[in-house]
Amino acid sequence: MSTTLTAERVAESPEEFLTHMGDKRGVVLSELTSGQREIIDQAIEDEYTECQPRSDAFSGLIEQLSTVEGKSVPLVRYDGVWYFTHLSW
Numbered sequence: 001m002s003t004t005l006t007a008e009r010v011a012e013s014p015e016e017f018l019t020h021m022g023d024k025r026g027v028v029l030s031e032l033t034s035g036q037r038e039i040i041d042q043a044i045e046d047e048y049t050e051c052q053p054r055s056d057a058f059s060g061l062i063e064q065l066s067t068v069e070g071k072s073v074p075l076v077r078y079d080g081v082w083y084f085t086h087l088s089w
Contacts, residue, residue, distance in 0.1 A: 018082050026075035026082065027064060036061050040078055043085075062087065 011017035029040065035057030042048045050058045065072050065085060072087035 021075055021082075025073065026077055027073045028077040029061075029064060033057055033060070044078075044083065 010020045029036075032040070035055065039048050039058055039061055048058075054062070065076065065087060067073060072085055074084060074086075076083050076085045
């Protein structure tokens with residue numbers, strides 16, 4: 001059995017790395033309602049949890065933060081800043 005390792009330089013600085021990763025694996029949140037902004041702000045401050053049935057605001061965010069495979073996107077840009085994200089079901 002063989003194992004192969006490859007490496008590709010994607011950035012010269014942390015700022016370039018964030019731009020690269022954001023372009024490849026991130027989502028830019030835009031046109032959010034005030035309710036969605038409140039949810040994001042609370043998630044940044046600590047975390048946000050909501051039980052079923054989900055509010056329209058949270059359902060809309062989940063839709064934006066989910067991949068086709070139903071996983072959460074790893075990076076989100078909100079108000080000009082990149083954040084790591086995670087949805088727990």
